[in-house]
Structures are given as structure tokens and as C-alpha cells.
Amino acid sequence: MIFGVDYYPEHWDKSEWSEHVRLMKEGGFNTVRMAEFAWSRLEPKENVFDFTWLDEITDLLAENGIKIILGTPTAAPPKWLTNQYDIFLRDKYGRVRGYGSRRECCANNPHYLERSRIITEKLAAHYGKNPNIIAWQIDNEFGCHNSTRCYCSHCRSAFAEWLRQRYQKISVLNQSYGTVFWSQEYENFEDVILPSYTSCDADCGDSPTHNPGLALDFYRFSSDSWIAYEKMQIAIIRKYSDSPITHNMMGHFSDIDYEKLAEPLDLVSWDNYMDNQWNCNSFETAAMAHELMRGAKDQNFWVMEQQAGPCGWDQFGGTPRPGQLRLWTWQAIAHGCEGLLYFRFKSAPFGMEQYWLGVVDHDGIPRRRFYELKQTGEELKRLESLLVNAKQVSDVLLVKSYENVWSHKIKKHVPDFDYRNMLLDYYKANQRLGTNPVCGGEKLICNRYRVIYMPAYAIVSDRLKTTLSQYVKNGGTLVLTFRSGIKDENNNMITQTLPGLLRDLAGITVCEFDSSPIAVRLSDGFGVTRIWRDIMEPDGAEVLVRYEGEYYASSPAITVNSYGSGHVWYIGCDLEDFALKKLVQIISDRAGAAYIPHPGDTEAIKRKTDHAEYLMLLNHTASKTDMGIRGQSLISGKNFDGMLDAYGVEILRV
Numbered sequence: 001m002i003f004g005v006d007y008y009p010e011h012w013d014k015s016e017w018s019e020h021v022r023l024m025k026e027g028g029f030n031t032v033r034m035a036e037f038a039w040s041r042l043e044p045k046e047n048v049f050d051f052t053w054l055d056e057i058t059d060l061l062a063e064n065g066i067k068i069i070l071g072t073p074t075a076a077p078p079k080w081l082t083n084q085y086d087i088f089l090r091d092k093y094g095r096v097r098g099y100g101s102r103r104e105c106c107a108n109n110p111h112y113l114e115r116s117r118i119i120t121e122k123l124a125a126h127y128g129k130n131p132n133i134i135a136w137q138i139d140n141e142f143g144c145h146n147s148t149r150c151y152c153s154h155c156r157s158a159f160a161e162w163l164r165q166r167y168q169k170i171s172v173l174n175q176s177y178g179t180v181f182w183s184q185e186y187e188n189f190e191d192v193i194l195p196s197y198t199s200c201d202a203d204c205g206d207s208p209t210h211n212p213g214l215a216l217d218f219y220r221f222s223s224d225s226w227i228a229y230e231k232m233q234i235a236i237i238r239k240y241s242d243s244p245i246t247h248n249m250m251g252h253f254s255d256i257d258y259e260k261l262a263e264p265l266d267l268v269s270w271d272n273y274m275d276n277q278w279n280c281n282s283f284e285t286a287a288m289a290h291e292l293m294r295g296a297k298d299q300n301f302w303v304m305e306q307q308a309g310p311c312g313w314d315q316f317g318g319t320p321r322p323g324q325l326r327l328w329t330w331q332a333i334a335h336g337c338e339g340l341l342y343f344r345f346k347s348a349p350f351g352m353e354q355y356w357l358g359v360v361d362h363d364g365i366p367r368r369r370f371y372e373l374k375q376t377g378e379e380l381k382r383l384e385s386l387l388v389n390a391k392q393v394s395d396v397l398l399v400k401s402y403e404n405v406w407s408h409k410i411k412k413h414v415p416d417f418d419y420r421n422m423l424l425d426y427y428k429a430n431q432r433l434g435t436n437p438v439c440g441g442e443k444l445i446c447n448r449y450r451v452i453y454m455p456a457y458a459i460v461s462d463r464l465k466t467t468l469s470q471y472v473k474n475g476g477t478l479v480l481t482f483r484s485g486i487k488d489e490n491n492n493m494i495t496q497t498l499p500g501l502l503r504d505l506a507g508i509t510v511c512e513f514d515s516s517p518i519a520v521r522l523s524d525g526f527g528v529t530r531i532w533r534d535i536m537e538p539d540g541a542e543v544l545v546r547y548e549g550e551y552y553a554s555s556p557a558i559t560v561n562s563y564g565s566g567h568v569w570y571i572g573c574d575l576e577d578f579a580l581k582k583l584v585q586i587i588s589d590r591a592g593a594a595y596i597p598h599p600g601d602t603e604a605i606k607r608k609t610d611h612a613e614y615l616m617l618l619n620h621t622a623s624k625t626d627m628g629i630r631g632q633s634l635i636s637g638k639n640f641d642g643m644l645d646a647y648g649v650e651i652l653r654v
């Protein structure tokens with residue numbers, strides 16, 4: 001099992017390398033990732049390559065039994081390259097996103113593409129057959145720093161070609177977008193604009209003020225541009241190496257369609273920072289991110305960068321408490337991680353990330369964090385046969401759609417509506433009940449899951465309708481909510497009665513809605529709803545909860561419809577946390593979906609291999625907690641009495 005660190009030999013004098021490697025061995029780290037930001041040292045001048053230093057450290061690591069994941073260095077171009085060629089992104093105001101940090105390059109820039117091809121080919125040809133290179137990482141965190149979408153002239157030409165492939169005739173595009181609105185009809189594909197700054201921008205904050213079909217296509221195109229860039233590098237590496245190829249993704253990040261980005265990769269990896277300058281993630285946010293990463297290919301994944309200390313750029317996030325680094329490692333494993341590297345080995349005293357602390361501090365002395373990880377590594381090694389190829393046991397799927405993220409971002413309905421937060425709310429409700437839902441895209445929909453949640457699934461295609469009908473007919477339980485089935489694939493409102501293609505499945509008609517920001521009480525102890533209320537008439541569905549206020553008092557708020565051998569729930573409004581958990585329990589009980597009761601702020605996750613089944617218990621609180629579950633500990637071999645230490649972890653045989 002990979003248990004490693006991210007390492008930057010180019011940051012240190014060669015004389016220090018052997019001490020670093022000695023400490024890595026002492027810590028039990030068996031793998032390093034290297035070189036993903038070392039372009040200026042690998043190609044110091046155009047077409048002048050120097051791999052001698054990387055050869056030396058590769059040999060030193062190999063002599064010490066440490067394997068290597070090699071990154072292509074294309075996320076940070078060297079200065080000479082940007083002197084020679086204008087490869088910079090343009091923002092929607094036409095401003096150059098210039099040199100001085102990273103990820104400043106445009107995926108459609110011909111010079112950047114050419115230089116990327118050359119450095120990737122050189123690196124792959126040099127190291128492709130090296131037995132110590134066990135995997136490749138393409139680039140680094142595509143889309144980071146809001147770099148997915150670019151508004152340069154190269155992107156404009158590439159967009160025209162992308163549109164030509166999609167629509168063939170400009171009349172079809174005009175029809176699909178409804179460009180007759182505000183006289184925006186285009187004469188040819190080259191005529192189509194990129195959705196940049198307009199005279200209406202001040203009215204809509206962050207949302208694009210362009211035709212919604214154009215805006216959605218530009219999001220699709222921008223995502224596809226990076227996927228094409230990734231495929232270009234994969235094809236080159238594949239010529240020289242059979243080792244697995246991955247890219248380090250970013251969990252909940254949604255500017256790039258991670259389902260599509262994952263497709264050409266052998267495995268998904270991602271970078272997990274629980275508490276940094278920008279976020280102090282709840283454990284549920286991290287758990288869901290792990291699940292999304294597992295779901296992207298429906299297979300176990302690696303964490304390429306796992307937090308190893310307090311971190312941030314100009315400010316630190318919180319300092320991980322004793323036990324938390326171990327806990328976060330085990331949390332990743334519990335959700336399907338089977339290879340993990342900590343970022344970074346030794347903290348850099350210079351550069352933008354001088355505040356990003358690694359396994360050892362700036363002075364290179366191993367302290368608390370080092371020894372905690374060392375212990376964690378020993379545990380992982382001992383239990384490896386249980387962890388690799390383990391599968392999760394869950395009856396519940398939560399579906400995320402990147403196109404729906406974009407559609408809801410382009411037009412967000414009301415100020416307090418947030419699709420991604422809504423997904424997280426449904427995830428949390430399930431986590432708190434103990435169903436431990438799998439998360440992923442439409443591809444995962446199948447009758448292996450007893451319950452499938454698809455909150456606010458705005459864009460519904462005929463093909464998806466067929467898949468869902470089949471799933472429910474065969475006995476599945478589908479959960480829909482307000483803002484489902486409202487749009488077509490061009491991001492236009494549908495002209496059928498809502499919820500459109502889902503109407504017969506849901507067995508209700510949405511007659512109107514109340515988007516006023518007011519609190520309306522719900523019947524049966526379901527609290528109040530504040531953001532959105534669909535006002536519905538049942539067409540055969542059973543009514544479970546009703547509104548108790550406003551002009552629609554006593555009309556249905558939550559319904560369930562029988563369809564074939566299955567059921568379709570329709571949740572017409574937003575719910576408070578407690579009400580959502582209560583509802584998820586009712587849905588699970590009716591559908592026979594299993595859950596594991598456990599205290600708040602803890603996780604209880606069942607996993608199995610071909611030979612064993614076990615329960616992982618994680619305590620995310622700072623106090624000892626009675627988990628209400630006893631058994632034999634696979635970590636200590638002793639009897640576990642149910643009391644789990646602060647930030648503690650237990651694994652019990654089932």
C-alpha cells in the first residue's frame with residue numbers, strides 16, 4: 001500500500017537529500033511524488049533538458065526502497081517560456097492573468113500545448129521504463145485558482161470549432177439557444193462570442209448575464225478543453241510507460257466535469273486539506289469529497305496530497321490536534337482510499353507556500369506530526385490486506401451532476417439556493433443516519449442501490465428519464481426535489497408542465513411555486529421551510545407532509561408515488577437539518593436501506609473484502625465518545641468496550 005510524501009528535491013541542496021531519505025525511511029514512507037513543479041530545472045532553457053539531478057534522487061530513493069510517482073511539470077511554466085510566448089489566460093474583462101504564481105496557462109494556447117507536449121515526451125521517454133516509477137501524475141490540480149475558463153482569442157476559435165461539432169449548422173445553434181431573444185442571432189460559428197463582460201454584469205453578481213444556453217456550452221467547452229489537454233499528455237506517456245496514470249483532483253471542485261476527466265485515467269487521486277486558510281471543512285464535507293472521488297470512476301482512489309500540518313498561503317488555517325492527522329488518514333481509507341501521500345515532506349522556507357507545513361518543520365526536525373504519521377503508517381501496513389480492494393457497503397446513492405452545478409450557477413433561482421450545499425445537506429442527513437451514501441454521477445444509477453437521491457436535478461434528458469423509469473419499475477426508490485426536471489439540455493426552461501419528464505414518475509403536478517424569502521411551517525413536525533416551496537397537486541401520489549401557512553396551506557409539500565415495483569418521493573421545499581434527517585430515516589425504512597446508528601460527529605462505516613467484513617469507527621470530536629458498538633479491535637487485538645478516544649479510530653471485525 002502506498003504510504004508516502006510529496007517531495008521537492010529541487011528545493012534543497014543535494015547534500016541534504018540523504019538525510020531526507022533517511023527520515024522518510026524512519027517514518028515508514030515508501031513512496032514519493034516528485035517533479036510536478038520542476039519545469040525550470042528540467043528544461044532550464046528552451047529545448048535544453050537536464051534530468052541529471054532527477055536521475056540522482058531517483059537512484060537514491062530506489063536504493064532505499066522508496067518508489068516514485070512522477071508528475072509532469074506543466075502547471076507552472078518557466079519564465080523563459082512566458083518571455084518567448086504569450087501563453088497567458090485572459091479573464092472575462094480581457095485582462096492578462098500574468099506571470100508570478102502558477103496555472104496561468106490557457107489549455108487552447110498553441111504554444112503552451114506545444115511546449116507541454118515536448119516536456120512530457122522528454123520526461124516520459126527518459127523515465128518510461130524505470131521500474132521505480134510506479135505511477136504518473138498529469139499536471140497538477142487542473143482548474144485551481146479559477147483557471148478553467150479563459151477568454152482569449154485561441155479559446156474563441158476553439159469554441160467556434162467545438163460548437164460546429166456539436167450543432168453542425170448555425171441555424172440549429174440559434175434555435176437551441178433562442179438567440180432571437182434580444183436580437184442575438186449569429187451568422188456563423190466564428191461569430192459566436194465568449195460570454196465575457198457585458199453591460200448587464202452589475203445586475204447579477206457572479207452569474208453570467210449571457211444567453212443561458214451559450215453560458216452552459218462555454219462551461220462545457222472549458223471543461224472539455226482541459227480534458228483534451230489531459231488526454232494529450234496521457235497519450236504521450238502511454239507510448240513509453242505501462243504504469244498507472246492519474247491526476248490530482250480537488251474533491252468538491254466543479255468547474256471541470258470530474259466524471260469525464262476521470263475516464264481516460266487509470267485511477268483518480270485527489271488533494272485533501274481539512275483545515276487550511278480558506279476552509280475548515282466539516283468531517284462530512286471531507287467524507288463526501290472522498291466519496292465523490294471514489295464515485296468518479298466507481299473505484300478506490302489515492303490521496304496524492306494529504307494535509308500534514310497547519311497550512312495556508314498568506315495566513316495559516318488551524319493546527320491539527322494530536323490524533324487528527326491519523327484520524328483524517330483513516331477517514332480517507334474508510335471512504336475508499338488505498339494509497340496516500342502527505343503534503344509535503346519538509347516545509348519550504350521560501351516561496352508562496354512557506355506557511356504550508358509538512359511532515360517535518362522548516363528546521364527538518366521530526367516532531368509530534370512526524371511520529372503520529374509514523375504510527376499511522378505502521379497500522380496501515382499491518383492491516384493492508386483488509387484495506388486494499390475493500391468495497392463499501394451501502395444501499396444509497398447520491399447523484400451529483402456537473403452540468404447541473406453549472407446550470408444552477410448560471411441561474412441560481414433565489415439568493416439562498418445553492419445546489420452544492422443542497423447535495424451536502426442530503427449527504428449529511430444520510431451520514432447522520434448512518435447510510436453512508438455512495439456519491440457519483442448518472443453512470444452509477446442501478447438497482448444495486450435501494451435509494452437514489454437526485455436533489456434539484458434540473459436538466460433531464462430523455463435518456464435519463466428512461467434510466468430512472470427502469471430503475472423505479474424494478475423496485476428502486478428515487479428521491480426528487482423542487483427544481484428537478486425544469487430544464488432541457490440547452491439550459492432552457494421546458495414547456496411541459498413541471499416537473500416535466502419526471503411528472504409521471506413523481507405522480508404530482510407542480511402548479512406554481514413560492515420563492516418569497518419567508519418561513520412557512522410544515523405539518524407533522526417537519527419544522528419550517530425558508531427558501532423555496534413548490535405548490536403541487538397530487539396525480540396519484542400519497543401526501544406525507546403539507547404546508548401549514550400562506551395561501552397554499554394544506555397543499556402537499558412532500559409526496560411519495562408508487563411506480564412499477566418502486567417509489568418516487570418528491571420533496572417540494574427545502575428542509576431544516578433535523579427534518580431532513582427524519583425524512584431520510586422514513587425513506588430508508590420504507591425502502592429497506594440499511595443504516596448503522598452512531599453518535600453525532602462520528603462515523604461508522606462498513607467495508608468488506610472477499611475474505612472479511614469490518615466496521616470502521618471514527619470519532620471526530622475532542623472528547624471520548626460512547627459509540628454504542630462493541631467488538632474485537634483489529635488495530636489492537638483487544639476487546640473494544642465502545643468508548644472511543646477523542647479523535648480516535650477503531651476497526652472491528654463484523
Ligand SMILES: [Zn+2]
Nearest residue numbers: 106150152155
Ligand atoms: Zn484561452
